[in-house]
Amino acid sequence: MKKLxxxxxxxxxxxxxxxxxxxLWQANQPVKEETKQTDTSKQSNDQTSQLNSVTKPLTLxxxxxxxxxxxxxxxxxxxxxxxxxxAPVTTTDIIKSSFEQLLSGKNQYxxxxxxxxxxxxxxxxxxxxxxxxxxxxxNLTGSLKLGGECDSPRVEAQLENTAKTAAGxxxxxxxxxxxxxxxxxxxx
Numbered sequence: 001m002k003k004l005x006x007x008x009x010x011x012x013x014x015x016x017x018x019x020x021x022x023x024l025w026q027a028n029q030p031v032k033e034e035t036k037q038t039d040t041s042k043q044s045n046d047q048t049s050q051l052n053s054v055t056k057p058l059t060l061x062x063x064x065x066x067x068x069x070x071x072x073x074x075x076x077x078x079x080x081x082x083x084x085x086x087a088p089v090t091t092t093d094i095i096k097s098s099f100e101q102l103l104s105g106k107n108q109y110x111x112x113x114x115x116x117x118x119x120x121x122x123x124x125x126x127x128x129x130x131x132x133x134x135x136x137x138x139n140l141t142g143s144l145k146l147g148g149e150c151d152s153p154r155v156e157a158q159l160e161n162t163a164k165t166a167a168g169x170x171x172x173x174x175x176x177x178x179x180x181x182x183x184x185x186x187x188x
Contacts (some may be wrong), residue, residue, distance in 0.1 A: 057085040058098045060105075061161040062115035063154045076153025081161060082115055098166040099126035099138065102158065118154035121145040124176070129167070136167035139175045144184050152185040 064071040064080040072080040091097040108120045124142040131137075138159065146152060156174070159181065163172035174181040 053090055053092045054094070055088050055090040056094075057088050058094070058101055059083050059085050059162070059165045060098060060102045061158045061165075062110050062113075062117055063158065064114075065116050065150075075157045077150035079116075079150070079154060081157045083161070083165070084110065084113070084115065095129045095136065095138070095163065095166040096126055098162050099129075099140075102162050103140075116154070118147070118151045118158055121147065122155075129163070131167050131169060134169045135171040135173060136163050136169045137173040137175065138163045139178075140181075141177055144176060146185075156181060156185060 061081055061083050063075070064082050066078050067080050068074065068078045069080050072082040075081050086101060089097055089101075103119060103122075103124045103126060105117050106120055108117060109115065110117055122142065122144045124140045124144065126138070127141050128139045129136060140159075144155065146155065159174045160172040163174065164170060176184045
């Protein structure tokens with residue numbers, strides 16, 4: 001009788017593992033919506049973009065001010081860089097969606113976390129990106145407004161790390177109005 005209970009327990013565990021694996025596989029499948037269009041070229045384009053879309057949280061970076069690298073990697077002025085994830089977003093371009101989300105934040109501090117957003121005063125717009133090898137290049141337009149000399153390394157770290165994470169690269173180049181970001185930061 002004891003062997004029967006052990007076999008039954010093994011069957012239940014295997015069934016649970018199989019169900020979990022199925023659910024995980026389903027969660028990673030692209031969302032497919034039914035389209036009811038008569039224009040076949042538009043329908044074909046919509047189906048292609050649906051197949052290329054992904055639903056996942058975005059990773060954005062903010063600053064823990066003056067904590068000397070306790071909460072994350074240390075950046076200028078004794079601050080730490082800290083990542084935060086958003087709710088899942090369905091997109092065909094993770095880089096673009098990440099930057100649109102990061103640049104749209106106009107609060108100085110992020111929720112209850114107390115994390116600082118050095119970009120909150122700036123009026124920046126994502127225009128494009130390219131990935132070549134292990135480097136992502138981000139092109140932005142607009143105006144950069146900093147709250148002091150410590151905001152320069154904060155802005156740079158927020159933008160570069162959001163770019164690298166979204167693109168899956170180890171290097172990021174940020175251009176603002178057709179020039180390297182460092183040109184704008186050095187003038188501030």
